[in-house]
Amino acid sequence: MKPPKLLGISASPRNPWPGPGESTLVADLSAIGDKASLLEYIKRQGDLCLEKYLKAGRAERKGFLEIYANLRKLAKSPGLSNSELALAAALWSAAERGAEIRHVPLSAHFPAQGGIVEEGLLRESLLWADGILISGPVYFGDRSSLAKSLLDFIASSPELQGGLRGKLYGGCSVGAKRNGGQETTLIYQLVDMLEMGLLGVGNDSETTAQYGGTCHAGDVGTISRDALGLETAMGVGRRMATVLSLLKSPARLKGKPRALALLLQDAEGAGAGMIEKIRLHLGDVFDVHVVDYTELSIRRCMACDICPADVDLDEFYRCLVKNDAGGDVHRELLDHDVLIPVVVSSRNPAAIKGDYQKFMERTRYIRRGDYIWSDTLVAPVVIQEPGGVSTYPIRMLTSLIRHHTVMFRPLVGHLAQGAVIGEEQILEGLREAAERSAKLAAGRLARAGEHAAASYNPVGYVLSADKTREDMQLKKREEIVAQRESRLRKLAAERLLPQSGGK
Numbered sequence: 001m002k003p004p005k006l007l008g009i010s011a012s013p014r015n016p017w018p019g020p021g022e023s024t025l026v027a028d029l030s031a032i033g034d035k036a037s038l039l040e041y042i043k044r045q046g047d048l049c050l051e052k053y054l055k056a057g058r059a060e061r062k063g064f065l066e067i068y069a070n071l072r073k074l075a076k077s078p079g080l081s082n083s084e085l086a087l088a089a090a091l092w093s094a095a096e097r098g099a100e101i102r103h104v105p106l107s108a109h110f111p112a113q114g115g116i117v118e119e120g121l122l123r124e125s126l127l128w129a130d131g132i133l134i135s136g137p138v139y140f141g142d143r144s145s146l147a148k149s150l151l152d153f154i155a156s157s158p159e160l161q162g163g164l165r166g167k168l169y170g171g172c173s174v175g176a177k178r179n180g181g182q183e184t185t186l187i188y189q190l191v192d193m194l195e196m197g198l199l200g201v202g203n204d205s206e207t208t209a210q211y212g213g214t215c216h217a218g219d220v221g222t223i224s225r226d227a228l229g230l231e232t233a234m235g236v237g238r239r240m241a242t243v244l245s246l247l248k249s250p251a252r253l254k255g256k257p258r259a260l261a262l263l264l265q266d267a268e269g270a271g272a273g274m275i276e277k278i279r280l281h282l283g284d285v286f287d288v289h290v291v292d293y294t295e296l297s298i299r300r301c302m303a304c305d306i307c308p309a310d311v312d313l314d315e316f317y318r319c320l321v322k323n324d325a326g327g328d329v330h331r332e333l334l335d336h337d338v339l340i341p342v343v344v345s346s347r348n349p350a351a352i353k354g355d356y357q358k359f360m361e362r363t364r365y366i367r368r369g370d371y372i373w374s375d376t377l378v379a380p381v382v383i384q385e386p387g388g389v390s391t392y393p394i395r396m397l398t399s400l401i402r403h404h405t406v407m408f409r410p411l412v413g414h415l416a417q418g419a420v421i422g423e424e425q426i427l428e429g430l431r432e433a434a435e436r437s438a439k440l441a442a443g444r445l446a447r448a449g450e451h452a453a454a455s456y457n458p459v460g461y462v463l464s465a466d467k468t469r470e471d472m473q474l475k476k477r478e479e480i481v482a483q484r485e486s487r488l489r490k491l492a493a494e495r496l497l498p499q500s501g502g503k
């Protein structure tokens with residue numbers, strides 16, 4: 001299999017690049033053999049960037065307009081901005097996991113005075129990639145206008161829009177404050193990239209970040225002090241390389257992908273109606289299994305200090321709440337290729353049947369039971385009232401991506417006088433999701449056991465950490481992971497076409 005191709009895009013206006021195609025970052029990264037050398041490189045490049053500013057006039061306390069003009073003249077001197085260095089960490093880790101990497105600095109293509117330079121090269125780089133990883137500064141809890149130029153560039157080109165559909169997106173963001181909006185920046189960008197038809201991932205299980213790389217650095221050259229942030233950037237690089245390798249696998253499913261439609265919340269029967277339409281119109285693209293939570297009694301999560309209470313095989317329900325229907329449906333939640341959670345929102349609480357929020361918190365044992373839904377595609381469906389703001393599409397993304405899933409764009413319809421406006425688009429979207437899920441599922445089955453299965457890392461939970469260590473000593477978790485791998489291998493033998501044959 002050819003290595004997956006990952007394009008790193010930096011979106012900092014701080015470092016005026018000499019010109020398109022002149023980035024030396026990839027060559028530098030390919031010469032770095034270990035993490036300690038990477039961290040040294042990051043420190044050195046940050047220092048060089050600071051030196052550039054000092055040389056440009058910061059040392060003599062010149063005005064910034066003069067410094068800015070001088071910086072442009074120094075564009076060929078080495079030194080990288082904070083968000084470029086976050087990108088360097090992510091790309092290096094992706095390359096370590098087997099990805100072929102390239103770098104595009106947006107400041108070389110979208111100059112401050114406006115317009116675009118060497119559009120063809122930028123287009124070619126985007127079309128070359130199997131996945132794109134954008135790293136940029138946080139501006140007002142959101143992206144920079146430089147990053148926005150890229151989004152506009154893609155949105156204005158049907159060729160790029162078509163070429164990028166189904167490719168993978170991940171992100172890093174850097175802010176001057178510890179909690180300066182790194183996560184909001186990543187989430188908004190994720191939503192926009194999903195809207196453009198890409199698939200999205202968050203981070204891996206080795207760091208605390210959920211939505212990509214989140215780094216803390218304000219002044220030029222300071223990112224090297226944020227070891228934790230750089231770890232999160234490395235995590236998104238690893239996560240992208242792993243998922244890209246699944247999407248790139250030549251394996252193919254014999255039959256249709258398996259969809260799990262979860263009716264989580266309904267109003268005016270719109271959700272049940274939507275599920276019926278999915279069954280009726282999409283039976284040719286996936287096998288649908290439905291769990292209707294609106295008919296089940298589900299209690300709220302007890303926020304146990306240790307979750308899951310028992311470490312056990314995937315097939316066993318391991319939430320301590322036993323006196324409701326949660327355990328009855330546990331096995332129905334396993335071994336699907338695409339999850340389709342359906343939520344209907346209404347401003348009238350009396351009209352709502354089911355409780356999305358309780359469902360979400362009660363999936364904690366699934367996540368902490370070593371990410372049972374790892375690498376499964378999720379295509380959320382939301383039906384909302386017209387007017388007003390419904391946060392469900394974004395909340396479903398930010399909660400479900402925490403399960404190490406791969407996100408498909410939220411499909412949104414509007415409820416008006418008992419009818420769902422946008423139903424056709426939802427069904428079309430799900431048809432596309434079926435195609436993506438077939439590819440991802442085949443890759444996941446074919447590569448079962450090739451990369452270590454994700455294991456939950458209980459950062460921030462001392463009791464859980466102690467329990468986890470204890471359980472690790474008992475080799476229980478190894479057993480679980482081994483059992484999951486062997487189940488996946490069995491499924492691979494049943495569900496993959498022979499010529500793709502798994503491994």
Ligand SMILES: Cc1cc2nc3c(=O)[nH]c(=O)nc-3n(C[C@H](O)[C@H](O)[C@H](O)COP(=O)(O)O)c2cc1C
Pocket residue numbers: 012013014081082083084136137138139140141142174175176177178179180181217218219220
């Ligand atoms: C216009 C502007 C707005 C900013 N807004 C935020 C913010 O909302 N939160 C934050 O943490 N940092 C904010 N910053 C700081 C930058 O995110 C920070 O300096 C970052 O390191 C820049 O990355 P770079 O060095 O790669 O350009 C802002 C900076 C600028 C210029």
